[in-house]
Amino acid sequence: VANEDETDDDTVTVLQDLRGEPSPGFFRRLRGSIERRVLGKQLLDMGFRSLVQVVLQYLEILLKVGAPRKGKNGEPHE
Amino acid sequence: MSEVKDDAEAASDQELVERVKRRPEDWVPFETLVHRHQDKVLANCRYLTRSARHAEDLAQEVFIKAFFGLPRFEGRAAFRTWLQRLKVNHCLNFLSRRDRAIFVDAEDPGLETEKAMQAPPTAEAGLERLEQQRRIDKALDALSDALRVPLVMREVDGLAYREIADTLGLGISAVKMRIKRARQEFRERYSALESGSG
Numbered sequence: 233v234a235n236e237d238e239t240d241d242d243t244v245t246v247l248q249d250l251r252g253e254p255s256p257g258f259f260r261r262l263r264g265s266i267e268r269r270v271l272g273k274q275l276l277d278m279g280f281r282s283l284v285q286v287v288l289q290y291l292e293i294l295l296k297v298g299a300p301r302k303g304k305n306g307e308p309h310e
Numbered sequence: 311m312s313e314v315k316d317d318a319e320a321a322s323d324q325e326l327v328e329r330v331k332r333r334p335e336d337w338v339p340f341e342t343l344v345h346r347h348q349d350k351v352l353a354n355c356r357y358l359t360r361s362a363r364h365a366e367d368l369a370q371e372v373f374i375k376a377f378f379g380l381p382r383f384e385g386r387a388a389f390r391t392w393l394q395r396l397k398v399n400h401c402l403n404f405l406s407r408r409d410r411a412i413f414v415d416a417e418d419p420g421l422e423t424e425k426a427m428q429a430p431p432t433a434e435a436g437l438e439r440l441e442q443q444r445r446i447d448k449a450l451d452a453l454s455d456a457l458r459v460p461l462v463m464r465e466v467d468g469l470a471y472r473e474i475a476d477t478l479g480l481g482i483s484a485v486k487m488r489i490k491r492a493r494q495e496f497r498e499r500y501s502a503l504e505s506g507s508g
Contacts, residue, residue: 247465252352
C-alpha cells in the first residue's frame with residue numbers, strides 16, 4: 233500500500249494492523265446457519281419436486297380417463 | 311482428526327477452496343479458511359459500517375455468502391481478493407439499507423469499543439493496546455462515510471485505488487482525494503486523542 237501512497241503518513245499505518253476478535257463459537261454459529269440454509273433448500277427442492285410429481289400424475293390421469301364430468305348440480309356425473 | 315486439521319492448515323487457500331468444492335460436507339477446509347480470514351473480515355465489517363454491534367453478524371453473513379458462492383468461484387483472483395469484494399459489497403449494502411431506513415440506534419455503542427473487538431487487557435501492554443484501539447475507533451468513527459469507507463478499503467484491506475473506484479462508482483482522482491482528506495482528518499483526530507485533548 234505504502235509504495236503507491238504518500239510515505240510520510242505514519243499515523244495511518246496503525247489502520248493496517250486492525251483486526252477483529254470473533255466471540256467464542258463464531259464458527260459453530262456460522263456452521264449452524266449454513267446447515268439450516270442447506271436443509272431449507274433441500275426441503276424446498278423436495279417440496280417443489282413433489283408438487284411437480286403430483287401435477288404430472290394428475291395430468292396423466294386426465295389424459296387417461298378424461299376430465300370429470302359434472303352433473304346438474306355440480307356433482308360428479310355417474 | 312488433528313492430522314486432518316494440520317493438513318488443512320498447511321494447505322493454501324486455493325487448495326482449501328478446491329476441497330470445499332469437492333466435499334462441502336467436510337467442514338475442516340472451510341473452517342480453516344474462516345479461521346484464516348475472520349479477523350480481517352470482522353475488522354472490515356466493524357470499521358466500514360461503524361457498527362460494532364452488527365459487525366459479527368455481518369461477518370457471519372459474508373462467510374455464508376462465501377460458502378454458497380464457492381461453487382461459482384473460478385479462482386481467477388485469489389480467494390482473499392474475492393472475499394474482500396464480498397465483504398466490501400455486503401457492508402456497502404448494509405450502509406445503504408441503513409441510510410434508507412434513517413433511524414437512530416440508541417443501543418449501538420457507536421463510538422465505544424465493542425468487547426468482541428478488543429484484546430483482553432491482561433497486562434500493561436494489553437491496556438496500552440486497548441487504549442490505542444479506542445483512539446483508532448473514535449478517530450475512524452468520527453469520519454463521514456464518504457471519507458471513512460475508501461480509507462478503510464485502502465488501509466485495512468489494502469485494495470488498489472482502481473478497485474476502490476470501481477466498487478464505489480467513483481473516479482480514481484475522486485478516490486485519491488477522499489483518501490487523502492480522510493488520512494489527514496484521521497491523523498488530526500488520532501493525534502488529538504493521543505495528546506489527550508480529544
